[in-house]
Amino acid sequence: MRDTLAALINLQDVDCELRALEQSKGDLPQRIASLNREIAQLEESIAEKHDQLKTSRLGRESGALEVASLRDKLKKYQNQLYQVKTNKEYDAITLEIETTQSAIENREFEMLEMEEREKQLHSEIEGLQPGLAELQGQRDEAESRLQAMLAVTRAKEERLQQQRQEIVARIPRPVYSTYERTRIGRGGIAVAFLKEGSCSQCSTRIPPQRGLEIRMMNHLFLCEVCGRIMLYDPERMTVCEGHQQ
Ligand SMILES: [Zn+2]
Structure with missing residues (x-):
């Protein structure tokens, strides 16, 4: 699952660039x-x-x-x-x-x-x-x-x-479906990062226990408020960084 979630980060980055082109x-x-x-x-x-x-x-x-x-x-x-x-x-x-x-x-x-x-x-x-x-x-x-x-x-x-x-070839079908559905329904952004205990996209506080689980990157969790796929990367705090939004 860790590889899948890492692939989702890459996928979102590519989609951000495609969106900026559009x-x-x-x-x-x-x-x-x-x-x-x-x-x-x-x-x-x-x-x-x-x-x-x-x-x-x-x-x-x-x-x-x-x-x-x-x-x-x-x-x-x-x-x-x-x-x-x-x-x-x-x-x-x-x-x-x-x-x-x-x-x-x-x-x-x-x-x-x-x-x-x-x-x-x-x-x-x-x-x-x-x-x-x-x-x-x-x-x-x-x-x-x-x-x-x-x-x-x-x-x-x-x-x-x-x-x-x-x-996409590296991502299991059901996960990709969740990603696509969220991306299309959520203005092109399907993922969110755990940022200082909150969802980077909607700022909802994430309970500390859930935060720990997200950091492990072993399961797919969705933000309970904006529905985005919660990911963790200590280097990353924002999605579509540097792109027009
Ligand atoms: Zn959220």
């Missing part, structure tokens, strides 16, 4: 994800405006064709006006001319409104572009910082994982 990435991964969400929203809003522009342009094109055909019609009515023989015919054609003229005016007015709206859309798109470029710049910068960090830490992480496997 923490060194900081909030970069989350930051990149949130920048990507903002970028997607802006891009969607710009794409919507481009769609509106396209619809408006098509509307103006068909409006222009309609106006051209209305003008042809108008010309025909105006020519007919010189050939009329009765007042009734004259009135009828005059009415047609007026109706056609007002249809042309309406169409032209609609087209002007569309043109105005297009100008507005253009300026809205232009207004959004700098913000988008800014976000993309921030995202690319965070991404390359993360990649650089990963390039440095990858080799170290692989070495630590290798060490970890070697240590």
Whole structure:
């Protein structure tokens, strides 16, 4: 059991280093994800405006064709006006001319409104572009910082994982299960040292008799308060020493 408990100390040290590596990435991964969400929203809003522009342009094109055909019609009515023989015919054609003229005016007015709206859309798109470029710049910068960090830490992480496997192979399965369950449930720290008669992690006083037993390192004891595996090493007082916590 003594060897097993000593292996647990080594395992915890490796896990502390792995945890510090993970923490060194900081909030970069989350930051990149949130920048990507903002970028997607802006891009969607710009794409919507481009769609509106396209619809408006098509509307103006068909409006222009309609106006051209209305003008042809108008010309025909105006020519007919010189050939009329009765007042009734004259009135009828005059009415047609007026109706056609007002249809042309309406169409032209609609087209002007569309043109105005297009100008507005253009300026809205232009207004959004700098913000988008800014976000993309921030995202690319965070991404390359993360990649650089990963390039440095990858080799170290692989070495630590290798060490970890070697240590785990020396620990009986049930003890390792207890270790893992505690590590995951207790913020990455599965072990505690007996430190001046107390648990180094939660400071609970350990009864002197139990303290003696822990010092022997012959049995696996758990702290009754924080549940961590109690170990003793006169050289060690803290877990994850020198690592970010
Ligand atoms: Zn404790």
